[in-house]
Amino acid sequence: MKNRADESEIVVGLDIGTTKVSAVVGEVDSDGITVLGVGNVPCRGLRKGVVSNIEWTVRSISDAIESAQTMAGVEIRTVYASIGGSHTRCIASDGVAAVSGGEVGRVDVERVLEGARAIPVDADRQILHVLPREFTVDNQDGIRDPVGMSGVRLGVKVNLVTAATSCVQNVVRTAERCGLTVADVVLGSLASAEAVLSEDEKEIGVAVVDMGGGTTDLILYVDGGIAHASVIPAGGMNVTADVAAGLRTPIGEAERLKRNYGCALGRMVGEEEEIEVPGVGGHLPRRVPRRVLSDIIEPRVEEIFAVVRKRIEDTGLLEQLSAGVVVTGGGVLLEGMMEFAEEILGMPVRLGVPVGVKGISQLVQGPQFATGVGLVQFGAKALTQARERSVGPAELIRSVRPRVVEDDLAVSEEIQKKKPGRFWNWLRAAF
Ligand SMILES: Nc1ncnc2c1ncn2[C@@H]1O[C@H](COP(=O)(O)OP(=O)(O)OP(=O)(O)O)[C@@H](O)[C@H]1O
Ligand SMILES: [Mg+2]
Structure with missing residues (x-):
């Protein structure tokens, strides 16, 4: 096996999700990213996007890395790892710096970004990303890249993504237990957005909704920059749990029924269609109208997208999302998901799958691979920027860790315990 990881052209994304770990191996050259290998393994070591069982997570990461490196024919040493969960926050900040020499250089940009991140952060939290929204040079605002512009005063508006240090450390430790070095820990939804969005969409305003197993992540782009990121602590696993409880069938069977026969919109299902539901605890299988399955699923999906809609409205940015919504993630x-999402959100909705990679890209075509592919794209960008500045990518992005005052962009646990309303009592009585 060749060891190409040290040459820095191999970039590996490690998506540590609530239901699965995906390792995506990309080769980065001047032509872009070629996917060389993928490893995808179920994982039960997380709860709602946060590592809760290190042993189980270590096992899944090792298996995923093993399959990915066998397929790619490279040894994997360094990864860009995802992080998710309700502890992640996105807060606004800004900075100002004097321009040295009358023309904005890279050093000035770095200095003003350092200033923007130098605000207090709680002792148990750290800054993951500093995401510039716009620069100003003297009195001119709305500047995307100020390098080369003349002026004396450089300003920046940024969004800072912060996370609980213990959760970040658990991601790093888990990967290290598998013999891996973590080049950077990246907000999962940021990686997903990187994989599924076009530059045009970011420019004219767009929302990305990544519905995974444990969480549904929302991220908004306005004028080319990130304007909001938050997490809703519910996803596909809640839908499956509702099906298991509603149809009184084991979780594994509920997952299978959901994937094979589930529909997000009850009215799309014919009245006459039937499915066979295996019993639990020795009970015989039963034949049930397929409509019953979708009537269990629909309220949960409706609930999640209603929260998404409310979150978007609360940001005050609804009118600026001219490109509508891109939904991604396995959930x-x-x-019927696109139709239903469009109905609830009242905006055009499209399915987001990873784009912009070559090679065996058909293996990462599903929306559940958005984060894994996005991590490779994030790593490739970091590599390019680091080359330009002749420093290692980890040094480039990794942070001094100042403290930040939190605002309330993060998410309440409002819907975690909610049961589907409609048909619930009827179903309990019927089975
Ligand atoms: N064909 C399908 N039909 C319906 N649901 C599906 C299908 N395939 C996967 N899912 C659902 O997608 C969810 C997993 O999605 P994904 O792989 O994006 O989550 P994850 O990254 O592991 O979790 P998270 O992002 O919440 O940490 C599961 O709840 C699963 O039931
Ligand atoms: Mg995910």
Whole structure:
């Protein structure tokens, strides 16, 4: 096996999700990213996007890395790892710096970004990303890249992504236990957006909704920059749990029924269709109208997208999302999802799958691979920027860790315990 990881052209994304770990191996050259290998393994070591069982997570990461490196024919040493969960926050900040020499250089940009991140952060939190929204040079605002512009005063508006240090450390430790070095820990939804969005969409305003197993992540782009990121602590696993409880069938069977026969919109299902539901605890299988399955699924999906809609409205940015909504993550693979999401959100909705990679890209075509592919794209960008500045990518992005005052962009646990309303009592009585 060749060891190409040290040459820095191999970039590996490690998506540590609530239901699965995906390792995506990309080769980065001047032509872009070529996917060389993928490893995808179920994982039960997380709860709602946060590592809760290190042993189980270590096992899944090792298996995923093993399959990915066998397929790619490279040894994997360094990864860009995802992080998710309700502890992640996105807060606004800004900075100002004097321009040295009358023309804005890279050093001035770095200095003003350092200033923007130098605000207090709680002792148990750290800054993951500093995401510039716009620069100003003297009195001119709305500047995307100020390098080369003349002026004396450089300003910047940024969004800072922060996370609980213990959760970040658990991601790093888990990967290290598998013999890996973590080049950077990246907000999962940021990686997903990187994989599924076009530059045009970011420019004219767009929302990305990544519905995974444990969480549904929302991220908004306005004028080319990130304007909001938050996490809703519910996803596909809640839908499956509702099906298991509603149809009184084991979780594994509920997952299978959901994937094979589930539909997000009850009215799309014919009245006459039937499915066979295996019993639990020795009970015989039963034949049930397929409509019953979708009537269990629909309220949960409706609930999650209603929260998404409210979150978007609360940001005051609804009118600026001219490109509508891009939904991604494995949870949106349910039949009827696009139609229903469009109905609830009142905006055009499209399915987001990873784009912009070559090679065996068909293996990462599903929305559940958005984060894994996005991590490779994030790593490739970091590599390019680091080359330009002749420093290691980790040094470039990794942070001094000042403290930040939190605002309330993060998410309440409002819907975690909610049961589907409609048909619930009827179903309990019927089975
Ligand atoms: N064909 C399908 N139909 C319906 N749902 C599906 C299908 N395939 C996967 N899912 C659902 O997608 C969810 C997993 O999605 P994904 O792989 O994006 O989550 P994750 O990254 O592991 O979790 P998270 O992002 O919440 O930490 C599961 O709840 C699963 O039931
Ligand atoms: Mg995910």
